[in-house]
Amino acid sequence: MTTLTDARPLALDPDRLLPVEPGTREIARRLYAAVSELPIISPHGHVPPEWLADDTPFTDPTSLLVAPDHYVFRLLHAQGVSLTDLGVGGRPLTAEGSRRAWRLLAEHWTAFRGTPSRFWMDSVLADVFGVTERLSRESADRIFDRIADTIDAPHFRPRALMDRFGIEVLATTDDPVDDLHHHRTLREDAGFAPRVVPTFRPDRYLEPSRADFADLMTDLARASSIDTGSYQGYLAALEDRRRFFKANGAVSSDHSHADVVTLSLDEKEAARIYDAALRGVVSPTDATAFRRHMLVEMARMATEDGLVMTLHPGVHRSHHTPTLQRFGPDTGHDIPTTVEFTRGLQPLLDRFGTADGFQLILFTLDETVLSREIAPLAGFYPSVYAGAPWWFLDAPEAVRRFRGAVTETAGFYRTSGFIDDTRAFLSIPARHDMSRRLDSGYLAQLVAEHRLDEDEALETAVDLVTTIPRKAFKL
Template sequence: MSPTAQLHPDRLLPGDPGTRGIARDLYASVKGLPIISPHGHVPPEWLAKDTPFTDPTSLLLSPDHYIFRMLHAAGVPLAELGVGGAELDEAGARRAWEHLCRHWDLFLGTPVRYWLEDELVGIFGVTEPLSEQTAQSSYDRIAEVIAGEDFRPRALMDRFGISVLATTDDPCDDLSHHAALAADDSFGPRVMPTFRPDKYLEPGRSDFADLVARLGEVSGEDTASYAGYVRALENRRRYFVEHGAVSSDHSHADVVTLTLEESEASRIYTAALAGTATQEESTALRRHMLVEMARMATEDGLVMTLHPGSFRNHHQPTLDAHGPDSGHDIPIQVEFTRGLRELLGRFGTADGFQLVLFTLDETVFSREIAPLAGFYPSVFAGAPWWFLDAPEAIGRYRSAVTDTIGFYRTSGFIDDTRAFCSIPARHDMSRRLDSAFLARLVADHRLREEDAHRIATDLVTRVPSTAFKL
């Protein structure tokens, strides 16, 4: 199969010739614009140390949960795919790649195959379709390419056109890699940390006392008391802002919010440290702390992003063997309108407060998220991500939210990936899909073509910059 056949120039554009012509022009105007990636998971040390990539498996397969979870569903053990920090030698890395090639047909019709073909052809020059027969030759081709100086992480940042890249970071991280990048005049892109406090806001965790003790150590606050715990979180948020952070990221089972009296919050916090808080008390304190995060955001300016609705670590044996983020987080239903009323009642119209709402439950896009973003100045409708970052789902999102909030109350595309080389493919996919959506509005005489061009550009520049205060 030739590169042209694999990467058709009109992929994802409308089938109707007239509409497709409009979409082509729109896409041509935005395809070369820099990438703004305000929510992702690329390790910052890759860029700070400019660490060479070692092999195709650790670069393309092991970090990508979309790939390894599908292979696991087909019966491939995760340990053979380098998941959860499992070290693979050269022979092991090749076997993992063979698994992918042997099961390549599993990915037919999926966005994963779309992205990976884009990477294989566009970045690595692999023009043969993956199969059991081409496993070794494709592995060798990629290994040869990544051995070059022009394929180290910093060079790829330039090649991919990434101007802004956000990482996701523990509140206790010293952010030394971010500091090194910021101080390096030879490195142009902006790499920002993101404050991710989830585990420090879950009093029901068995290790909660240890976590907040560590938080106290790095912040210099006494977290034996609730007041000290709150000060410690405020301290670390300020530290992140000083190191370039623009947002905090939160993912819990729900976004129900409430405000406790300080005495009650203190009582539950003390019980949580002692391991005696009930599940109901722990949940109440977590919901209270989400409101506290919003309160802190009005003071330090961090954009607050919420993405609830994941049943984390669904398979206990896999969690025990491979740790979290090993492919078995499963979406569940979620509700926003009633749950966020307390938070938005207090801060929804506060000056400077911004809240981006993401979901794994697309039924709430038109029913809840868009109407909330259509009233509250603080609320933006987050783009489809994680299980929804597929062409059809992205199209449904545009249809679901545009009637209520147009284009400028949205977040811009979110790649949300640890798979570094998939970033340009994912953003290119989004640009094509937005061009197709806008072209249909033009063809239906619902939008002037000059307005469509302006919107197409704004969706990759102004819109994410506004939503994330860039």
């Protein structure tokens, strides 16, 4: 394999990701210019709220750019790099360990060619840190030192970066029993303008097959001050916590299970399964039925409290057991699976698909369902929105395929707006910029083909980053 022995310039072309054909590119340039500097709305992500509440200084380049970004460290792991050497799983690195990890990234930088991670990291290095040379074995230490010197400055604290990045709304992902004190700290700070909202993520509390289900019910009872010893108490406790989240700024609940099959149990049957789960004797079949029933209950609660319901199923979590045991969950080995929406969601949509105020955003990692299921559902039900490409699909070609698959059936205005879905705080602007460039290119193609007038394309480009996510997430 040929390697570059000299440090090459890191040059970000202003036309990156825009169409190649000159006439179409000119249209795309005009559309992109209209949206490139608009504020960022990030209604689904995983940035820890304490970073902002405490304005926590960043400590080193690796813990900032590598260890929290599963896109980066999973591909390094595929190259044979140990996760231990990257500080993954909450394992702190020494100062020298951080530098070694950065060198490992640089040594394997060729592995990222053609990936969105390369696009995002180049953008972060150039736009955020002013790096002017390409990452390589030779430039690794120089770039590491530049980042280390930069993040030590007061203007590089998280709150200052929120302002610099133009992030107007940022959603976090939070456990139902969280007291949300970090969010209150931010909301009560008159000097902090961005809106940081929690998201109700109840997955663990809807899975009665978990070994710790009874302990979770104890935690839920403590947080809600409602006895969860009965099924009715359990429902009441969840309803209470949802209200608490909404009172503290939440606009949505977030759900990720193996599937989105839904069904409704009668109250007696649901209570029987719940009691068995508390005693640790629930059968797998009953546990699955209960979880599917509880998705319908979450929809029912959403019609009452107004939280938007987002579903993103079809992920085999923690695929590699030894890695899970050593490093914990969310350490790069979640793998997409196939999923079905049409039949699975019919019981839920029969009851609530046309209910006033109910909004349901469907995400998928299975591209085959976009044109076949999600777009037709969003093209009929007033409650359903097609969620933007996320996770493994938030890459240039997949984003283009999404627009082609969904727009012809559901249009632009039944989609969610871009979702960055990231823990990598510094990459948020790069991810949204990628989406804006790709959408500008797609709209420019429609103009070039005389399927849209340019004024319509311009209005749509702006709506895709402003009014569309605000409507989908009730912002």
